[in-house]
Amino acid sequence: xxxxxxxxxxxxxxxxxxxxxxxxxxxxxxxxxxxxxxxxxxxxxxxxxxxxxxxxxxxxxxxxxxxxxxxxxxxxxxxxxxxxxxxxxxxxxxxxxxxxxxxxxxxxxxxxxxxxxxxxxxxxxxxxxxxxxxxxxxxxxxxxxxxxxxxxxxxxxxxxxxxxxxxxxxxxxxxxxxxxxxxxxxxxxxxxxxxxxxxxxxxxxxxxxxxxxxx
Numbered sequence: 019x020x021x022x023x024x025x026x027x028x029x030x031x032x033x034x035x036x037x038x039x040x041x042x043x044x045x046x047x048x049x050x051x052x053x054x055x056x057x058x059x060x061x062x063x064x065x066x067x068x069x070x071x072x073x074x075x076x077x078x079x080x081x082x083x084x085x086x087x088x089x090x091x092x093x094x095x096x097x098x099x100x101x102x103x104x105x106x107x108x109x110x111x112x113x114x115x116x117x118x119x120x121x122x123x124x125x126x127x128x129x130x131x132x133x134x135x136x137x138x139x140x141x142x143x144x145x146x147x148x149x150x151x152x153x154x155x156x157x158x159x160x161x162x163x164x165x166x167x168x169x170x171x172x173x174x175x176x177x178x179x180x181x182x183x184x185x186x187x188x189x190x191x192x193x194x195x196x197x198x199x200x201x202x203x204x205x206x207x208x209x210x211x212x213x214x215x216x217x218x219x220x221x222x223x224x225x226x227x228x229x230x231x232x233x
Contacts, residue, residue, distance in 0.1 A: 114155055164192060165194065179229070
């Protein structure tokens with residue numbers, strides 16, 4: 019099975035991805051809800067990191083350093099670095115503090131120095147604020163942001179015609195890699211009889227709010 023389909027199945031099993039009637043931050047009624055914060059035990063986080071590692075490897079993006087923006091990106095970047103090292107690719111990683119420390123080693127960056135091509139890791143992209151702050155930090159350190167990797171691309175329009183992912187790609191000229199997308203979710207629903215009753219609602223939502231693609 020393709021790792022994207024494995025990831026959707028895993029997210030459903032962990033109840034990170036649920037189906038029903040949910041109200042999004044944008045005020046839309048969504049037939050599904052994804053909450054990466056529910057990958058909240060050691061085994062789940064370890065498995066999640068393996069999926070991120072596969073997506074990073076499959077993307078072919080040249081990476082020198084991993085960066086996780088506070089707060090959700092902090093545990094993610096650490097476990098993804100471990101998963102990549104286990105797969106034979108040992109990369110340095112770092113993350114930022116929300117407030118700069120004025121004693122000890124000081125500064126706002128913890129971990130390896132931001133050097134070379136830096137890949138930003140996060141759970142999702144909604145408003146893109148976390149990515150913007152990360153790009154500024156990375157460029158301020160003299161390094162180059164080379165991309166963003168997230169768990170799920172909802173492929174959903176923001177205020178305009180573009181999705182949050184597409185806006186990041188347009189504004190910063192860097193690729194956004196998702197472990198899975200809304201298209202992968204729809205494929206999962208089509209091929210799993212136990213969940214097929216949700217396919218029409220998700221497809222209708224995609225038709226109403228979706229973008230053509232986010233690549």
